[in-house]
Each structure stands twice: as structure tokens, then as C-alpha cells.
Amino acid sequence: MSTPSPAPTGLPLAELHGSLADPLLDQMTFLNEVTLRYPDAVSFAPGRPYEGLFDTxxxxxxxxxxxxxxxxxxxxxxxxxxxxxxxxxxxxxxxxxxxxxxxxxxxxxxxxxxxxxxxxxxxxxxxxxxxxxxxxxxxxxxxxxxxxxxxxxxxxxxxxxxxxxxxxxxxxxxxxxxxxxxxxxxxxxxxxxxxxxxxxxxxxxxxxxxxxxxxxxxxxxxxxxxxxxxxxxxxxxxxxxxxxxxxxxxxxxxxxxxxxxxxxxxxxxxxxxxxxxxxxxxxxxxxxxxxxxxxxxxxxxxxxxxxxxxxxxxxxxxxxxxxxxxxxGEPVRRFYAGNLRVLLGELERVFPADRQAIHGVSWNAPSGGFFLVLTLPFEADPEAMEECARDFGVLWTPMAAFYPAGGGARLARLSCSYLTPDRIRQGVGRLAAFVTVRTGRGPAPGR
Structure with missing residues (x-):
């Protein structure tokens, strides 16, 4: 008769370092996992460089x-x-x-x-x-x-x-x-x-x-x-x-x-x-x-x-x-600058001034870099982001985790570094459709 295996040792989370229970540590893992679950989605989430710029x-x-x-x-x-x-x-x-x-x-x-x-x-x-x-x-x-x-x-x-x-x-x-x-x-x-x-x-x-x-x-x-x-x-x-x-x-x-x-x-x-x-x-x-x-x-x-x-x-x-x-790196700078201009231009196209007022959408216009912030008329939480990925095929980053004392509930970070201009245009169109359906305010902008 074989001896039963001992029960595995349990480690109560409450007895481990408090940071392990902090949702802050889950942010990057969540974004990586949701990206893997929706591999065909246009992803404005990662702030990583564009791989086409590298040569082995x-x-x-x-x-x-x-x-x-x-x-x-x-x-x-x-x-x-x-x-x-x-x-x-x-x-x-x-x-x-x-x-x-x-x-x-x-x-x-x-x-x-x-x-x-x-x-x-x-x-x-x-x-x-x-x-x-x-x-x-x-x-x-x-x-x-x-x-x-x-x-x-x-x-x-x-x-x-x-x-x-x-x-x-x-x-x-x-x-x-x-x-x-x-x-x-x-x-x-x-x-x-x-x-x-x-x-x-x-x-x-x-x-x-x-x-x-x-x-x-x-x-x-x-x-x-x-x-x-x-x-x-x-x-x-x-x-x-x-x-x-x-x-x-x-x-x-x-x-x-x-x-x-x-x-x-x-x-x-x-x-x-x-x-x-x-x-x-x-x-x-x-x-x-x-x-x-x-x-x-x-x-x-x-x-x-x-x-x-x-x-x-x-x-x-x-x-x-x-x-x-x-x-x-001047060619690389021009690539990212071009991407940011495309992202800003597409947002302006699908959400001109009158549409911004109707849909309650706005954004900042950085003078460079990979990111801008989109203000939405609803909570930009992980649930909304996953719905957007599942039903509309586009990903972005909720901003709340970036505010140490709270805030950013209706803000989304859009990164344009990891995409081609065509994918940026496609992604902004999908994002506009998501906002329109979410708010229930008329036909999808730019369609």
C-alpha cells in the first residue's frame, strides 16, 4: 500500500510581502495577457519600439x-x-x-x-x-x-x-x-x-x-x-x-x-x-x-x-x-513622429469639433514621444478595454493605475510606437466605433 503524498504547503498571501496583493503589480501582466488573448486586435497598449526598425x-x-x-x-x-x-x-x-x-x-x-x-x-x-x-x-x-x-x-x-x-x-x-x-x-x-x-x-x-x-x-x-x-x-x-x-x-x-x-x-x-x-x-x-x-x-x-x-x-x-x-537615429525619430501625426490626424478626422462635443471625447497633442491621452465619456477601466478588444478589435491602456492618489478614471493612454500608419488608421476607426456604440450617440464617426 503506497503512502499518501503529503498535502502541499500553503502560503497565505497575507503573510507574504504586502506588495503582492497590490493591484499595481498586475498592470503589466494584465496588458500582456489581454494582448495575447486578442492577437488580431490593433494594439495601442504597448509602449515598445516598432520591430520593423531592427535588423538582426x-x-x-x-x-x-x-x-x-x-x-x-x-x-x-x-x-x-x-x-x-x-x-x-x-x-x-x-x-x-x-x-x-x-x-x-x-x-x-x-x-x-x-x-x-x-x-x-x-x-x-x-x-x-x-x-x-x-x-x-x-x-x-x-x-x-x-x-x-x-x-x-x-x-x-x-x-x-x-x-x-x-x-x-x-x-x-x-x-x-x-x-x-x-x-x-x-x-x-x-x-x-x-x-x-x-x-x-x-x-x-x-x-x-x-x-x-x-x-x-x-x-x-x-x-x-x-x-x-x-x-x-x-x-x-x-x-x-x-x-x-x-x-x-x-x-x-x-x-x-x-x-x-x-x-x-x-x-x-x-x-x-x-x-x-x-x-x-x-x-x-x-x-x-x-x-x-x-x-x-x-x-x-x-x-x-x-x-x-x-x-x-x-x-x-x-x-x-x-x-x-x-x-x-534620425530615421527612427521621423518614423515615430510620422506615427504620432497620423494618430493625431485620424482622431481629428473621426472626431471633428462637433463630434467631440457630441461624444464627449478629447485628447492632448504631445510634441513628440510615443503616447497621448484620450478622455472618454465613460469609465476607461479594464472591463471597458477588454470589451473594446473583444467586440471591436482594438486595445488601449486604462490610465487609473498611473495616478498614485486616484484619478484618471475616464482616461485612456494611446501608444502609436508599435504600429504602422495603416494599422493606426484602422485602429482609430475601430476605437471610434466603440465609443459611438458605448455612448449610443449616433452613427459611428467617420463612417
Whole structure:
């Protein structure tokens, strides 16, 4: 007679970390799953690059360029090159000097390579920075509202309270709202440790911060003794070929921790990001070290290091374009700018001014990037989105999860990065039909 198998061990969710019960952590999973359930739907949901812009031959060519660089420019022999590519490598990174050259050429950011930490995507950079900066129960993170769920999710994993600062009418975080929020938090006995924002074409709103407001934020950061965490994944993708200076490029007082990524500009599958952390850290002895070194210490206990092969490919891409990634990516910028113009034009076509009033629909008009926000006359919740996917064949992203303190119930994020112009036109037509049926207000617009 066989012995009965013991019952599997049960783990009550209530006894696991509280973040696991937070709906915020389900957002990306839900979107991925619903996309898989409706593979033929036109998807305005993912903020990922368009795959038609990539060429697999670039991977091997870039790797070859990096190996040649190691041999010819760095003077490494065959054994050293093999070790550089196959071994774990330095925790802080292997291509810090190449990233520093690209940042100088493209952004006028003067970064010492030793103030750079190469990370597994920008997401790891966020986790490392938050873990290093937020030390006690009274520390809070300020964020723009609406805000990218990656940073609020990271804060939730680390049990760091998040305090929203609303975006202003002019676009991006309102400087005076930031100042008022800092003072209110301090009056309540809390310590605003840093403020996270995306100055250019933010995810999810598409908003950009005017240059004057950037300078004002830097002045406030100095006056209020606050750090700014700048996330810059979309800065290359303006509607025109003009660029605004990053906060870090304007930062003369080391108030900005700059997070970047090559996911949108080079190769998302490489999962390569970086942090420029040039702030100085004073120890008990009074000796000053680098914040970047402290981030690397944290990294050594998480991912240990970033893939040497990913760094080699990205390093080769930077070498091949002479460290002028913005100029090399001009065709890519034009593609995304064209997509955004098509999306804006199609919304205007199917919802001209009179139809906007009838259907209660409106949207913003970003000056670049991947996203815009559509205001609907009904709740734009996951149930409505799934109905839209099932019955009309089009997907979008509910905005409520992007508001840390609540809000965004009737807002939908539309991303135009992953589609061709024809699919954008098809998707907007389907979306217009959904809105018309949902509201019961006349025939489908544009039909």
C-alpha cells in the first residue's frame, strides 16, 4: 500500500510581502495577457519600439566593432578580450567610458565614467536609486502625476511611500506645486527624499516640461535641498528635429540623478540602462565617495552585474555611430513622429469639433514621444478595454493605475510606437466605433 503524498504547503498571501496583493503589480501582466488573448486586435497598449526598425545583422556587426575596439583601442590581447566578453565583469559596468562619450556628444552631459552605473534596463536603475536614497520610515518619494507605473511599483516593492505632484497646464511637473508639496510633507514630519519625473514626452501623458520650468525646478531643488530623479527614455523622439536640454545637462549643482536606457534608441532586448550619479557621499570618517559606487554595492547583491554581451553589442552600436546616436537615429525619430501625426490626424478626422462635443471625447497633442491621452465619456477601466478588444478589435491602456492618489478614471493612454500608419488608421476607426456604440450617440464617426 503506497503512502499518501503529503498535502502541499500553503502560503497565505497575507503573510507574504504586502506588495503582492497590490493591484499595481498586475498592470503589466494584465496588458500582456489581454494582448495575447486578442492577437488580431490593433494594439495601442504597448509602449515598445516598432520591430520593423531592427535588423538582426546589426547585432553581429556591433559585436565585431566592440571586439575590434578592445583589441585596437584598448590594446587587449585575445585572452583579455575573451575574459571581457565571457566573464561576469565589473559590477559598475564595462562600457561606462563609451556611454560617457555618447552623453557628451548627444546631450552635452559631462559625466565621469566612474559616476556611471550600467544597469539591467532603466528599471534596475530606479530600484537601486530608491533603495540608496530612502533610508527611514519618514522618507517619501515625490512623483509627477500621472506617473509611470515602473517607478511607483518599485517604490511599493521597497515600502517607500509615494506622494504625487500634479502636472501643470503648461506641460510636465508644475514647479510651484512641487515646492508646495515639499513644504507640506515636511510640515507633516516626513522627509521628501527625491522627486521622480520624465521631462520629455512622459509616459503616460506625453507631456514635456518647458525649458524655463526645468531651470526653475533645478533652482527649487537647490533651495529645498532635494534631489531630482530624471528618467529620459523618449527625449530623442520629438515631432521636429529640435531637442530640449535634459535636466542633467542644465545641472551645475549635482541635484539630478539621471537615468537612461538604450531600449528605445538601440535594442530593447539587450535590457541595457544606466544611471549617472555624480553626487558625493560623505562617510563617518569625513571622506567623500561617489553615489555611483554606493549604487554598485547595492547592485552587487541583486543582479551582480549587467550582461557583458549586452554591453558589448550596445558599445559596438555607439562606436559605429561615432557616439552620435541622435543623428544616427534620425530615421527612427521621423518614423515615430510620422506615427504620432497620423494618430493625431485620424482622431481629428473621426472626431471633428462637433463630434467631440457630441461624444464627449478629447485628447492632448504631445510634441513628440510615443503616447497621448484620450478622455472618454465613460469609465476607461479594464472591463471597458477588454470589451473594446473583444467586440471591436482594438486595445488601449486604462490610465487609473498611473495616478498614485486616484484619478484618471475616464482616461485612456494611446501608444502609436508599435504600429504602422495603416494599422493606426484602422485602429482609430475601430476605437471610434466603440465609443459611438458605448455612448449610443449616433452613427459611428467617420463612417
Amino acid at each position: 545583422a546589426d547585432i553581429s556587426a556591433s559585436l565585431d566593432s566592440y571586439v575590434a575596439h578592445l583589441r585596437e583601442d584598448c590594446g587587449l590581447d585575445g585572452d583579455a578580450v575573451r575574459s571581457r566578453l565571457f566573464q561576469y565583469g565589473r559590477t559598475k559596468g564595462l562600457i561606462n567610458d563609451l556611454i560617457a562619450r555618447q552623453l557628451l556628444a548627444d546631450e552635452a552631459i559631462r559625466a565621469d565614467p566612474e559616476d556611471i552605473v550600467v544597469t539591467v534596463g532603466a528599471q534596475e536603475g530606479m530600484l537601486l536609486v530608491l533603495r540608496a536614497l530612502c533610508a527611514g520610515p519618514d522618507d517619501v518619494l515625490l512623483v509627477s502625476s500621472p506617473c509611470y507605473v515602473g517607478i511607483t511599483g518599485a517604490a511599493r516593492l521597497l515600502d517607500i511611500p509615494v506622494v504625487p505632484v500634479p502636472e501643470g497646464a503648461a506641460g510636465g511637473m508644475a514647479p510651484e506645486a512641487l515646492a508646495a508639496t515639499v513644504r507640506a510633507e515636511r510640515a507633516a514630519g516626513r522627509r521628501p527624499r527625491a522627486c521622480y519625473l520624465v521631462p520629455d514626452f512622459a509616459n503616460p501623458s506625453g507631456a514635456s516640461l518647458p525649458v524655463a520650468a526645468r531651470r526653475r525646478l533645478l533652482d527649487l531643488a537647490e533651495d529645498l535641498d532635494l534631489l531630482l530623479i530624471e528618467d529620459d527614455p523618449y527625449g530623442f523622439f520629438s515631432l521636429d528635429d529640435r531637442s530640449r536640454p535634459t535636466l542633467k545637462a542644465l545641472d551645475t549643482r549635482r541635484r539630478v540623478v539621471h537615468i537612461g536606457s538604450y531600449a528605445k534608441t538601440c535594442f530593447p532586448g539587450a535590457r541595457l540602462g544606466y544611471v549617472v550619479a555624480d553626487q558625493r557621499v560623505t562617510g563617518r570618517s569625513g571622506a567623500a565617495g561617489r553615489l555611483a559606487d554606493e549604487l554598485a554595492r547595492l547592485k552587487s547583491m541583486t543582479t551582480v552585474n549587467t550582461s557583458a554581451l549586452s554591453q558589448a553589442v550596445i558599445g559596438g552600436m555607439l562606436l559605429r555611430c561615432g557616439f552620435r546616436l541622435r543623428a544616427a
